Amino acid sequence: MASVAQHGHPNIPPINNEPMRNYEPGSKDRAGLQKAVDEMIKAGPVEVPCVINGKAVTTGRTNKQLNPSNHASAVAVYQEADAALIGEAIEGALAAKVTWEDMPWVDRAAIFLRAADLIAGKYRYKIMAATMLGQGKNVWQAEIDAAAEICDFFRFGVAQVAELYSQQPAKHAPGVWNKMEYRPLEGFVLAVSPFNFTAIGGNLPGAPALVGNVVIWKPSPMAVLSNYIVYQILEEAGLPAGVIQFTPGPAEEIVKTCTDHRKFASLHFTGSTYVFRQLWKQIVSNIDNYVSYPRIVGETGGKNFHLVHPSANVTMAVHESIRAAFEYQGQKCSALSRLYVPASLWNNGFKDELVKEIKSITLGPVEDFKHFMGPVISKGSFDKSVGFAEAAKKEGGIILAGGKGDDSKGYYVEPTLIQTENPRSTTMVNEIFGPVLTAYVYDDSKPDFWKSICAEVDGCTEYALTGAVFAKDRQAVVEANSYLRNASGMFYVQCKCTGAVVGQQPFGGGRASGTNDKAGSISIFYRFVNQRTTKENMIDIDHFSYPHNA
Missing domain, CATH: 3.40.605.10 (Aldehyde Dehydrogenase; Chain A, domain 1)
Structure with missing residues (x-):
């Protein structure tokens, strides 16, 4: 190899996250x-x-x-x-x-x-x-x-x-x-x-x-x-x-x-x-x-969760859950797939607000910039996503929104919300990698409800990639952090389970979700x-x- 002059050890330029642009109408x-x-x-x-x-x-x-x-x-x-x-x-x-x-x-x-x-x-x-x-x-x-x-x-x-x-x-x-x-x-x-x-x-x-x-x-x-x-x-x-x-x-x-x-x-x-x-x-x-x-x-893979505490801000949890579940049609390793909501909130506005907002989502080709959702990636993904909605119905699940698709031109699957009474149902356990979210409503009237539902979240699937907790009650956050220590490699508080940023939230999970080497x-x-x-x-x-x- 040719001789190389030695210039010491130069400092690298300052490193910051790349600023993101909004692409608003009328912008350059x-x-x-x-x-x-x-x-x-x-x-x-x-x-x-x-x-x-x-x-x-x-x-x-x-x-x-x-x-x-x-x-x-x-x-x-x-x-x-x-x-x-x-x-x-x-x-x-x-x-x-x-x-x-x-x-x-x-x-x-x-x-x-x-x-x-x-x-x-x-x-x-x-x-x-x-x-x-x-x-x-x-x-x-x-x-x-x-x-x-x-x-x-x-x-x-x-x-x-x-x-x-x-x-x-x-x-x-x-x-x-x-x-x-x-x-x-x-x-x-x-x-x-x-x-x-x-x-x-x-x-x-x-x-x-x-x-x-x-x-x-x-x-x-x-x-x-x-x-x-x-x-x-x-x-x-x-x-x-x-x-x-x-x-x-x-x-x-x-x-x-x-x-x-x-x-x-x-x-x-x-x-x-x-x-x-x-x-x-x-x-x-x-x-x-x-x-x-x-x-x-x-x-x-991942089977990522949002766990909502009775003290949570309903509107915030709803909107964060929609983003986590349906951005990029749920085709993120970190996408939200299972949602746990207390009955005291679900029956007093959470369900209605969630369904209403999901039904307002627009779906269409990506070259039309106004759409929140586009197509899933392939025919196989289309069939799998629609098939999971059908499987949920056969198990007694209720389709509250979506559940259908149209692949005549593009692979479009409606944003789908399923309510289940079985926390170990097919769509609560298996990875989907599509725009299908399943909600399980848990009983929060018992004294030990929080520990019990945390145990269910932890034991539900073989995956452990991302998860989020929504609670104003700080003790609930502390306990969830402890109970769910091994349930995810990335733990979010008061925010959605997607969107890790390089240099801020190193990405990776354990169990069946990978070697957790933190990209x-x-x-x-x-x-x-x-x-x-x-x-x-x-x-x-x-x-x-x-x-x-x-």
Whole structure:
């Protein structure tokens, strides 16, 4: 490697959360975004290649990413990688690793800071338009994801890695200098990203790459376009060829090729609990083949709750619950799915206000900015969401709002509210990942009602991602915090269970919801480094014996 001048340890620029824009009628931002959306629709499907060692590759196998608002049209036609191409990508990544891990830290950081600035400015409307049309997000959901959160991941990631690298041994014996080195993993990382957040698409390969790893990135087939734009932005920001290999295609073939490889070092995954467990088993079955023990980092499903205390502000709890359950059609890992309300509130205004507000929600194509909800992502999601409403009715549940859908043009499911008398009914236990909310009304007339309902919330499902408590009574908050200690990796008080912000609320949950490695915090970066201690002795010894040997 060429000699590099040493410039000390420069301070990184001040890091703050990316300011979010409102896109109100008549604003410059609204006009700019509307233009980007209209132009993307008019242009038709984008041709998306695989990118191996910095070069676009066509494989002859293609697939389409459909527009869920209008499933007769596609936003992208993309090339699919096969096992042979993945093998080539792995070898190319390992070759690129030699110079990437030796690149001065400040230069790696500069790439990600520049990428964030490109997203915040030059490409803001484009990446939002791709997220809206390809992933079914309305303006606000695209803004908080594809514009703000991905910038936050890249910028705060730089700050957090700078902090990580600064952590050095506190003590040094006389004549000894101790140092800590944070090496990348020995091998390559496989990043498998989901459809529902463009920001996660950027962070899953970005976090390990920032600390010197090389990555095979398999994007979701339902987010290829926005993820490809992220890749192109990283490339424009200076990411060297081969550091991140962009490989859309069939999950099973790509993943198996990677996890069978001797230099497989880590899985960085966001997706379903079932798939994550299968991948874990697959990795374990190969454990004797690997150079080192792979790091498995995963964020999976949720069955998230709002628990309302009799002292709660009804209107606030209603509106926070609607946002948590129905923003982005409930297709967030953190989305509200089960709502616990005391009978004393439910029968005295809570139910009526909740139903009224849900029925006022508008549903339509994302290019029409006025709608609060858009389509679910696919036919499978449509059928699943509508099917859960039908299953609830068969179990005796009452459909208070919604329950139907229309997939004739787009995959539109009405915001659905179910009331159940069974706290362990199907829609209270199983993950749905759609706009279906189930309410259970609990008896708050008994002295120990709060402890009892907290126990039910804690024991209801196998998931433990997010949850919220609404109560003016502070003792109730204290008790819920204790009783529900293991029920969620993210606990909210007087606010909805969605909307974690990088640098403010590190994201992740336990139990079946994942490894709880807290994306958006310094914790995630520990998983992608190998630490090496160096002890340097400054004083020569003149004999091997110790004083007591005399």
